[in-house]
Amino acid sequence: MRNPSSSHPLSSHPVSSEGTDKAWGGRFSGAEAELMERFNASIGVDRKLMEMDIAASLVYARALERAGVLTGEERVTIAEGLHKVREEMSAADFPFDVGLEDIHMAVEERLTHHVGAVGGKLHTGRSRNDQVNADERLYLRQATAAVTQGIRRLQSVLVDSAERHREVILPGYTHLQQAQPILFGHYALSLFWMLERDRGRVSDSWKRADYLPLGAGALAGSAFPLDREQMARELGFSGVTANSLDAVSDRDFLLEALAALAILMMHLSRYCEDLIIWSSIEFGFVELDDAYATGSSMMPQKKNPDSLELVRGKTGRVYGNLMGLLTTMKGVPLTYAKDLQEDKEPAFDSFDTVLDCLEVFAAAWETMAVRSDRMAASMADSLLATDLADYLSRRGIPFRQAHHIVGRLVRDSLEAGDRLGELTLSRMQTYSKEFGEDTLELLKPGRSLDLRNISGGTGPEAVRSQLTRAREILAAG
Ligand code: ARG
Secondary structure (H helix, E strand, O other): OOOOOOOOOOOOOOOOOOOOOOOOHHHOOOOOOHHHHHHHOOHHHHHHHHHHHHHHHHHHHHHHHHOOOOOHHHHHHHHHHHHHHHHHHOOOOOOOOHHHOOHHHHHHHHHHHHHHHHHHHOOOOOOHHHHHHHHHHHHHHHHHHHHHHHHHHHHHHHHHHHHHOOOOEEEEEEOOEEEEEEEHHHHHHHHHHHHHHHHHHHHHHHHHHOEEOOOOOOOOOOOOOOOHHHHHHHOOOOEEOOOHHHHHHOOHHHHHHHHHHHHHHHHHHHHHHHHHHHOOOOOOOEEOOHHHOEOOOOOOOOOEOHHHHHHHHHHHHHHHHHHHHHHHHOOOOOOOOHHHHHHHHHHHHHHHHHHHHHHHHHHHHHHOEEOHHHHHHHOOHHHHHHHHHHHHHHOOOOHHHHHHHHHHHHHHHHHHOOOHHHOOHHHHHOOOOOOOHHHHHHHOHHHHHHOOOOOOOOOHHHHHHHHHHHHHHHHOO
16 A cells, blocks of 8 residues: 555545544544545545535534533534535535545534534534435435426326327237227326326335434434434424434435336336337337437438437436345445445436436427327228127127137238228128128227227227326326
8 A cells, every 4th residue: 555645646635644634533543545545435426415414414503502512602603604614515616525535524624614623513422324314315305306396297298298199099009019099198198107106106215214313323322412303393304213223224215216216217218118119210100309319420311219218228227226225235234334335326326317317208208299190001900800809799799709700800801911991791791690780880990999988998088088187186286
């Protein structure tokens, strides 16, 4: 190891050979290796918690005053200092020093710089273990609120799109094979409901995080008479954590949110996949606006759906963040160990990624052209085979038999190169005497939809009431 006192390129903070300049330096006679200092630092990541750290410290200082640790005057001095630190650190180019390890130390160091030794009283009865946990929960509250808003914006794009293209009929798929005709509005709203559950999961994950850990200390609980309930109220938490060991150890609140985000991305990714396929020349069902597509550096004709490909691609990293943190957590003995410092990058990255993806996906959907002519032209007559079988079973033929009869009819007409929609009634009657005049009406896609006004179905009336329900949900906020 190089002597860390001789050169320290990453830090403007002087490192003494005794290591006593560290907040924890008293017990040390040797200096921390420069390599270790860099390896140990989380400031590059957790500086994102600055606002939360200061908000929690302002409340904590009031609790210390009530506990008789700070005088009223000292508390005011500390609060003013913290406001000053917040202002300074809000500057994009504030020089955070890796020697100070993390945001908690950085704030305390700046505070002491402004207010002098009294700043050192702020950490009385507190540990970075309960402090970081409180900061993370405050972050989570904001981040989950931002995601639920992003989901709402996308949901309203989908509702508008369902309304605008209400009459558009396209083939619905199973196994990526044409299955039955559906309304485009029905398709758009299918994502609305998935997102509604995602929204529930994301806000639910906050409910279980909504307890203040401050007062847990390092692990055993603070030895000072802090009014935890009052701190919780001031910070907007619904209550306090019940067990100090649990409070400083667990990150299940982050995992739960990361799981909800992973599921949300899975949903977006599947619709990306559809739209990517649909924007190929072979399908041509939709065309992305130029604003959300890009070209090829070599092939002049290309217009690529990169926006959607990126959302699909980023799904992998959001899954990875969940798996990474689960794996980090699984071997950590109670209570805190430094492994837990690795929780922030995956959490921040998943939230940032999901917020971007929601916005880009909504914009791409809102601006894409929907080609109803291409959708109509692509529909094979055989899409209506189920309706023919249903017809026969309404006439009393057991469905299994009806299925078989229509299956033969489809096979024979495919072999003969005849279109199902152009078959004569007498030809159909050679398969079953039950086919009547009204059979021919069935061979129009619109008729198939009209038969499906069951609630939750793709019939026009059913989709209209779905739209009404969706609009009510949006209006309720
Ligand atoms: N930077 C640390 C983290 O993010 C803060 C807690 C440090 N606690 C400790 N005992 N070293 O987890």
